[in-house]
Amino acid sequence: MPAVSKGDGMRGLAVFISDIRNCKSKEAEIKRINKELANIRSKFKGDKALDGYSKKKYVCKLLFIFLLGHDIDFGHMEAVNLLSSNKYTEKQIGYLFISVLVNSNSELIRLINNAIKNDLSSRNPTFMCLALHCIANVGSREMAEAFAGEIPRILVAGDTMDSVKQSAALCLLRLYKTSPDLVLMGEWTSRVVHLLNDQHMGVVTAAISLITCLSQKNPDEFKTCVSLAVSRLSRIVSSASTDLQDYTYYFVPAPWLSCKLLRLLQCYPPPEDGAVKGRLVECLETILNKAQEPPKSKKVQHSNAKNAILFEAIALIIHYDSEPNLLVRACNQLGQFLQHRETNLRYLALESMCTLASSEFSHEAVKTHIETVINALKTERDVSVRQRAADLLYAMCDRSNAKQIVAEMLSYLETADYSIREEMVLKVAILAEKYAVDYSWYVDTILNLIRIAGDYVSEEVWYRVIQIVINRDDVQGYAAKTVFEALQAPACHENMVKVGGYILGEFGNLIAGDPRSSPLVQFNLLHSKFHLCSVPTRALLLSAYIKFINLFPETKSTIQEVLRCDSQIRNSDVELQQRAVEYLKLSSIASTDVLATVLEEMPPFPERESSILAKLKKKKGPGAVSAGELEEGKREGGEVNGAERPGDNAAIASTPSPSADLLGLRSAAPVSAAPVSAGSLLVDVFSEAGPAASTAGVNDDGFLSCSSALSSAPPSVVSEDPAPPLPESDELLNKFVCKNNGVLFENQLLQIGIKSEYRQNLGRMYLFYGNKTSVQFVSFSTTLNVQLKPVDPLVEGGAQVQQVINIECLSDFSDAPLLNIKFRYGGALQNLSLKLPVTINKFFQPTEMSSHDFFQRWKQLSQPQQEAQKIFKANHPMDTEVLKAKLLGLGTALLDNVDPNPENFVCAGVIQTKAQQIGCLLRLEPNAQAQMYRLTLRSSKDTVAKRLCELLSEQF
């Protein structure tokens, strides 16, 4: 127990604490506390004025109760009263209570601030310190407002006591952290920097924290601190261990201050002044030298303090990244620590080396420790140390050691802690791709990864292996062979089935020559896994099967048999059922040529950043993967994708070729659907960005393929990017919702007219480009964000050229295709983008029905998402005939005698898309008095109801 009467200042408090400790149960404790709270409450409320001592004692008890974890909702006022006591201990307890329990009760804050103000101006250093501690502990914005001006003055005033300066410096730091806008730089800032020269080490220690924080935000204003910090550091480093008296800690001179000085220097680049720089390098060398000296004490505190400085010095060396000699020395020093018996040092050495590995000067030196690090990964007992070892292996990996490191990481994965497996998997996948010299090694690695840690292999990883296999024809045969072998395992991971299904579906033919992997064997192998898989995998497998029918006609009957069985064609899952039905139909009606086109091999993927890297970045937070690494990832990724086959555009050009006469030729429909059906079914796994070829037929969120019926000349190359759509393009689009012909656009130069006709899911649009000037337009070109064959590049003055676009609606869509037009008029490039007025309602087929049928269907579509409703003000006169014409123009059937209210309009229609038919019902209720409409749409597809509602609400 304390030697003096320090502890028994308040006997009542001690008794109370003993009581609480003697409580046998939680209930007893609560009972005792409630009793005490009632007692204190009555004392505070009683008539008799309490003296300062009692107040202090009760406030202290409340504080104790609060610290036990109970809520305290009174006593604040009494605590505030204590602040103005002139007895030190009462004031002290008051401040402690406020510091621990302050709430932003504005009334109290004002009183507290008043008390603090008095103490700050009391010139009593003890009181001033108490007040400053309180501000630093609470650090609220209100306090910053009240004191941010005053504290800098106290800090730099000549007559301020050292202890007050220390508190003032850290108090200001806290206020700057909470409310930087309230701490204004000024004349005091330069004087603060000079505190680095203060005789009192405590003042320097406190001030440097403030200076470091301020320098980070205002480096220029504080840059004089660099030379001051260097000379201070130099004096400490070269001092004998006894020079600094009480600031020497276990024979290490001023370790805290040294660390803080080295940290401050990390806010700046290496000093420009040669003398300062020389002195600093000398310090760093001395610190490195001292690490080699025998310890002055066996105590862990001695080595910790010494090494704390060493690690901070190494951090500075890495920060400068300009002194090869120091970097290599640092690396060697850390190498020694890698085998140190102290776990803490091993941990820190691994961590620090990780940053050294990214420096060009020390990368090679770090690599020499590979065996030790691998050993750490295998033998460390503490998972956090193993994690550091794995990080370091990742950081030190390059082309020369990739195979070894990846192999070690893979073997570690078999026993790795669950908490770090996913990250390890990502790292292995990234390294394997980044440093793959031959791609068979890459494929082996990823398949091993799936075998060992399938559960932790995220989608990005297996997407990526497929992208790479598709883009590299030299590895396709090997990949097919390897997945085929991997699938032989009795229990293989579902991710393996996915990769296997995809790769065999694309490249199974490459191994079909071997009777051991004949088409039927391949199919049976895949199908043996089918029933164990989840719905998305089964869907993928179904797509693989239809690809098999194309690759191997001899499997057709077997596969059709499978598709035909009830478990497929009547599957309760809509997606699976639809695939089974469609594939079965496709395989039975389409000719071999058509099948071959529809099910053509996937085109190469465009160059892109590895999504795995992005995922790791997301997982580790920004900064975890350096920008350089990302760059490299991109470059390497480009290499992989860069080796594209010569006919890069072949897939794009070949797919919709026989589409010259789409209109009225339904049997050709699947052909033009080729890129999309292949795209939507197989590419949908690539959620981030589909392959280039498939986007040719894919509109933003729907599917709409367009092809033009002009000449088949190759597309002209246009270097300039298309302009963003005109601001009025939405408005222009809306003009065409209820009509098919008219002028789409007109300015001084150009007029664009449109004529269009639609039948079922097909349409044809004629675009007329009129030159209104007398001068020729040259380099005239038009592009659609779906593809388009070019128009005549010359448009004579006053002339008109025509372009025909054939349209097929594959699936419902919201965004209209963008039409970009470029030409030169008198040398100036004209570049404009418009929305092609193709809206979903163009594919309406009117449906006549009776009132009874209408309402029955209306009720069937009663789920909330199937309905879209808008109430809006009339923009045009409410003329019944005009309304009727517009509704007919919409494409629906206008139904008479259906709605009980004759004022209302009801319509019905079916939207025809390649993928499905979508029934829509419409009800428009005009309110002539209010000049408002209520429009309600119900549709079997929520996106369609929503889109139609948006389009139509602009029409009336």
Next chain:
Amino acid sequence: LANNRKIRQGKLRLQKWYVPLSDPQKKKISREVIQMVLARKPKMCSFLEWRDLKIVYKRYASLYFCCAVEDQENELITLEIIHRYVELLDKYFGSVCELDIIFNFEKAYYILDEFILGGEAQETSKKIVLKAIEQADMLQEEAEAPRSVLEEIGLT
């Protein structure tokens, strides 16, 4: 420094927060950190990654002392911050034990405030910190000298 606290068998004896947080947040964080630290075995390293912070902890007999510090903070020097604080307590109370901290929690807070303010070391000299605390105690004794011990009895 984000916070600093001592725990034992899941009971928090002293906590200090240097960033503004609500009470429920504080409780949640305390629970998480206590659970993590108590699960550590001896000989494991004294640093833990937790959210975007690092926990630096050290065990003294039955008490764990923990600090949560920012990622780039120096771990070893933080470890010695803990040790210096323990030394201060030890010197002040004379071979400190858990009971001293429970019964004189307000003193433990004062010592901490003299040593660390706003999450940064204010004064690292053991002598100066203890001198400041002793001076305050002198003030306390002067103030309380006239009060008789008898008056205390019955006043709980």
